Amino acid sequence: MKPLTILRRLIGQVRSMTGWMVLAILLGVAGFLAAILIPVLAGMALFEGGPVLLWIMGLCAVLRGVLRYGEQACNHYIAFRLLARIRDLVFGKLRALAPAKLEGRRKGDLISLITSDVELLEVFYAHTISPVAIALIVSLIFVAWQTSLNPWLGVAAAGSYAFVGVILPWMQSRSAAALGKTYREESGRLTAVVLETIRGQMELRQYGAQERRLQDVQARTAKLAETEDRLKKLQGNAQGTAGVAVILCAAGLLLLGGWLHRGGLLSARDLVISFLVQISSFGPVIALSNLGTGLSQTLGAGERILSLLDESPATPDIAGPADDLSDMALENVSFAYESCQTPVLENMSLQLPASGILGVCGPSGCGKSTLVRLLMRFWDPRSGQVTAEGRDLRNLPTATLRQAQAFVTQDTDLFHATIAENLCIAKPDATREELEAACRKAAIDDFIRTLPQGYDTMVGELGSTLSGGERQRLGLARAFLREGQFLFLDEPTSNLDSLNEGIILQAIDRQMQGKTVVLITHRKSTLGFADEILQMHPVHSDHSDRNAGLVTEKKRRLNSAMQKGIRG
Incomplete structure (x- = not known):
């Protein structure tokens, strides 16, 4: 210049x-x-x-x-x-x-x-x-x-x-x-x-x-x-x-x-x-x-x-009032990051279930996290389209997506503020009762009550005063507080032990009745809670279907004995 x-x-x-x-x-x-x-x-x-x-x-x-x-x-x-x-x-x-x-x-x-x-x-x-x-x-x-x-x-x-x-x-x-x-x-x-x-x-x-x-x-x-x-x-x-x-x-x-x-x-x-x-x-x-x-x-x-x-944003916001969403799909979507022109997804089509838990698994680099980011419209596909209610996300008001979706990643970002203030990012007008209910579902309420100031305890920069599992459960509590139609979870229990994992997955199952959950995980125990499983493969692998046009695998819930064992 x-x-x-x-x-x-x-x-x-x-x-x-x-x-x-x-x-x-x-x-x-x-x-x-x-x-x-x-x-x-x-x-x-x-x-x-x-x-x-x-x-x-x-x-x-x-x-x-x-x-x-x-x-x-x-x-x-x-x-x-x-x-x-x-x-x-x-x-x-x-x-x-x-x-x-x-x-x-x-x-x-x-x-x-x-x-x-x-x-x-x-x-x-x-x-x-x-x-x-x-x-x-x-x-x-x-x-x-x-x-x-x-x-x-x-x-x-x-x-x-x-x-x-x-x-x-x-x-x-x-x-x-x-x-x-x-x-x-x-x-x-x-x-x-x-x-x-x-x-x-x-x-x-x-x-x-x-x-x-x-x-x-x-x-x-x-x-x-x-x-x-x-x-x-x-x-x-x-x-x-x-x-x-x-x-x-x-x-x-x-x-x-x-x-x-x-x-x-x-x-x-x-x-x-x-x-x-x-x-x-x-x-x-x-x-x-x-x-x-x-x-x-x-x-x-x-x-x-x-x-x-x-600099122009990759996904410009679309003005308009927020509306309800109940349906999302990918239609022949291909995508590659600018830093690496190798495709991550190629000609992928997928219809999200109207309700229930879709488990997504596959090796690293096959596009599991990219799939969710496209559904959130953090990126737009190179070709094809991601739709909601039959409309391309590029034409849908951004407020509609943000109201309907919640996203929990492996690494939860927390701000140098109180626990309550960090939770209220998801719902600014939430009452203390709503905060406590969300934290109970995320199996973090008991821990918070042991802190000197409880929900008014400062968490430090990036949540440095908390463990990885505690930060992750606060991230889940945020998502529960949001109460959107779609909950996207990227390795949500990677920092948790089996007992807390089971408690949280059951809470997800109860909380999201009639709603859609996309659960990315490498754990077989976590996939056991899914109603359907999507097995993904890298674009350039030798697998015949790769990640294009995949069909979800229908499955039954865990047997009742295992369910009882987790509840115990």
Whole structure:
């Protein structure tokens, strides 16, 4: 993405705050005029004298502080309001992209994008837009002033402002823009590696890989520091070059004024005033000269954010009111993930039972989890269609699917909140009685009651204070609380012992009477609860039917003796 495109799109966010931006620019222009007038009035006092000029100088000094404060207050108000809006846009886009477009993206890099990258835009909104406008207005005012003294002085002043405020930043930005983007990308990767290292401490200790991992982190840190050092050198060189350019331009204008004075075209008073005006009025354009390198990281961060906002979701939400569902099917569905073009499903057709438990089994990689994700419309098929009530899911209101379905995976994600708050994700208005009933069905209520705060106990980040089995049972409790028509379970009892597995499966059997359950499992004991079994095979296996056009195998329930044994 070109720098001008990034700038244009970032500026577009300011439209709703145009009034505040105009106020900031007016205050900034007035503040710089007050600051520039102080040395100019001092020069005039050499020729004219009088206490009035001294009083005006004092007033300008006070106004400079007040106006500068007002300008900065407006700029930062604009910046913080816009950062809040951009964060809202980014989080909204992440919700729209999940899960398909976020699959495989490193969490640490996303954290860097939504935190430090967004924060860097504060430099642009608080310290770039209004300074550019202020520099332009102030420069035009003093070019006109110099022109009133002598046209040649006006031409020289315009050339000086253009060189320091436009040409130098443009030349410097060409080398800094790519480096700024590289720095932001490297910073995001380093954040991802550090996050993975913290989470993987147990494995690193177990296999004695801590030192190797530390060396990798140190190498990445050194590389980032090297990139930052190159950026700092560019910024230092830019500031030094701007300082030299200001001195040379002021000296050149002084020489020009001396030549005009010798020719009788400029009085001594005007010569002094011209020089003081010029040397004092470089403040706004010096601020611009620093933007050439100072904005490099901001442009890199802006490009990363805009690229995310430009990304289209794999399964766009369909607006519309929620409705009931009782029928779902796959019709000649083929699917392959973008990261691997090898098909996972090929020409698969399947009619879900109107009620009862469908057990799905098969070797790893045969598409069991993919099947459920297509039914949830987390992905859309490459060909064929997934239907509900005879309608393609791509034309069905998303709210209808979300209301009718619940999904429990092997790894339940919990938030740093109380147990009750984590359960209420499935049903925000659930009563405490409903929470307790759902947890009893998931065989977790007794455990919760042993905790010091019961349902108000904090579970820690990602449920770190709970075991894998406890997290999984809370995930099942969420699903029971949802009370949808379809319950999709992907290895729901993989972290449970046989007794708890039997209790939960019986609860599923009772809870889902008249509803549809799709149960993915490798355990034969779990399949024993299924009314029908779907045996899946990898697409490229030698099995004759693979996973295309499979017919479910009808079966009987477990014999009564086994049922009684589990109940016991």
